[in-house]
Amino acid sequence: MVQKFIELALRNRLIVLLLAGGLFAYGIYSVRQNPIDAIPDLSENQVIVFTEWMGRSPQVMEDQVTYPLVSNLQGIPKIKNIRGSSMFGMSFVYVIFEDNVDIYWARTRVLERLNFAQRLLPQGVTPSLGPDGTGVGHIYWYHLDAPKMDLGEQRALQDWYIKFALQTVPGVAEVASFGGFEKQYQLIVDPVKLQYYNISLMDVMNKVKANNNDVGGRKFEMADMAYIIRGLGYIKNKEDVENIALSNYNGIPVRVKDIGSVQMGGDLRLGIFDMDGKGEVVGGIVVMRYNENANKVIETVKAKMKEVEKGLPDGVTFKTSYDRSTLIQEAIDSVKGTLIEEMIAVSLIVLIFLFHWRSAVIILIQLPISVAAGFIFLELFGISSNIMSLTGIALAIGVVVDDGIVMVENAYRHISESQTAKINSSDKA
Structure with a gap:
């Protein structure tokens, strides 16, 4: 033969x-x-369901969030296993599917079941799906070199400009921010003044929420001209928060500044990101989608970063923390x-x-x-x-x-x- x-x-x-x-x-x-990558993807075919309910203990998260979700997600077809994890203020449910299941079909089925399970959760608690990336999807890490900006300004630049630009790159599932401070208005209330003006803490919270909003009105016609009436009430600075009226005392309005002080600060942090022992930095992690070409995605991300860098403030540049394309x-x-x-x-x-x-x-x-x-x-x-x-x-x-x-x-x-x-x-x- x-x-x-x-x-x-x-x-x-x-x-x-x-x-x-x-x-x-x-x-x-x-x-x-053929997709080119450095690390073979041996991770499981999974969909992550993330739920946040800040201020609650792990036991409360387990009883009121994780357990109802796990119980209702078990009926999805072609599921191999479901794992739940509860921690302070956060719940993670990992739905493991069979290896031959299409990941986007699996995400659709999980999302359908979440719409049903939503009614079993506490009011105001909304679960969401994690990014459609694998366990080895972290292909590129970067941080900002901005000596003239504080950590809060760097984090705001990362969250509201750089992150949105990089998420438009084909093949990128998510850009996760790390480091710095997430800016927020912090209201420090004096309990003695609350008691004096007979105002509860819940009243303060509701009034501040209600006053941070724009209100639409009617159309007003005058001299063959039509004017749109609307009330502008979004908070733009610290003084706007201080001048919010909470109640009245003997005909005199009681404002936020009368019962406490307002300051600009950072959200609670559970860790920091240090670069080579030289201090904290702010940056992001680029997560790749399933079955994408890692080398091609990294090249596209780098090209996009060159475009984004042109719009950054003076003195702000990108520095690479981890680049898998080298390997x-x-x-x-x-x-x-x-x-x-x-x-x-x-x-x-x-x-x-x-x-x-x-x-x-x-x-x-x-x-x-x-x-x-x-x-x-x-x-x-x-x-x-x-x-x-x-x-x-x-x-x-x-x-x-x-x-x-x-x-x-x-x-x-x-x-x-x-x-x-x-x-x-x-x-x-």
């Missing part, structure tokens, strides 16, 4: 060369289409280097021991075609080009080289013996 196959190939050399060329071209196409490029360079080294070594060995350049050319053609065929199978089976797969290809190159040397030497020996036999037979004749 093998002999007939070899004879068929030798009789149709042009067809064999065309097939080899087509295989190599398809392999190059597969190399470009990806090193893995690719390792395979390229191994392939080139093997081709050079094989060529020298064949030329030295056989003194036949055509035999060396055969092996040089065989190596890139074999590697290209390997990437074809990676794409067909949906396996990304990562450290594990690229290492396997690099190791397989050695086997291909050994096989090529043995086969070429064997063919060379058979041809030589056949030619020698023909010469001897002609001499005898």
Whole structure:
């Protein structure tokens, strides 16, 4: 069978060369289409449900949020497991699906069930889905170099400008901010003054919420002109909060500044982000979507950051904290280097021991075609080009080289013996 196959190939050399060329071209196409990453994605096929209810203890979160959600999410089809985790003010529910389930189908089913489970939760508590990224989706970290801005201003710049711009990049699931202070108006109430003016703390909260709003009115016509009447009430500075009226005392309005003080401060922090022991910084984490090309997404994010940097205040620049593309490029360079080294070594060995350049050319053609065929199978089976797969290809190159040397030497020996036999037979004749 093998002999007939070899004879068929030798009789149709042009067809064999065309097939080899087509295989190599398809392999190059597969190399470009196959997602490139440094770390193999071995994470579970999961959907995260996040719920925030600040100020509540872990036990309250477990009883009133996590348990109702876990109980109602169990009926979703193709679920492998559900895990719940409760902590201070936050609840996490991890819905683990079977490996062959499409992640966006799974997210749709979880979202449908959450609409039903919403009625079982306390008033004002709304669960939300986590980003559609994997456990190894953190592909790029950056921080701001802004020596002239405080941490609160840097965090505001990150949350309200940089984050929204980077989230528009194709393949980015989320840009998570870290570090700094989230600015907020802080009202420090004097309980003695509350008691004196007979005002409860709930009255203060409701009045402040009600006064931070714009109110629409009617249309007013005058002299063939129409005017839209509306009340502007959104808080713009600290003084606006201080002048909010809470009640009246003997006909005199009692304002927020009469029962306490207002200051601009930062939200409660559970940690800080320090850079090389030189101080705190503010930055973001770029999370990649499922089944995206990490190397391509990182390149697109970097290009977008160059555009965003033009609109930043003077003296503010981006600094890279973690870049996975460096590891990806090193893995690719390792395979390229191994392939080139093997081709050079094989060529020298064949030329030295056989003194036949055509035999060396055969092996040089065989190596890139074999590697290209390997990437074809990676794409067909949906396996990304990562450290594990690229290492396997690099190791397989050695086997291909050994096989090529043995086969070429064997063919060379058979041809030589056949030619020698023909010469001897002609001499005898």
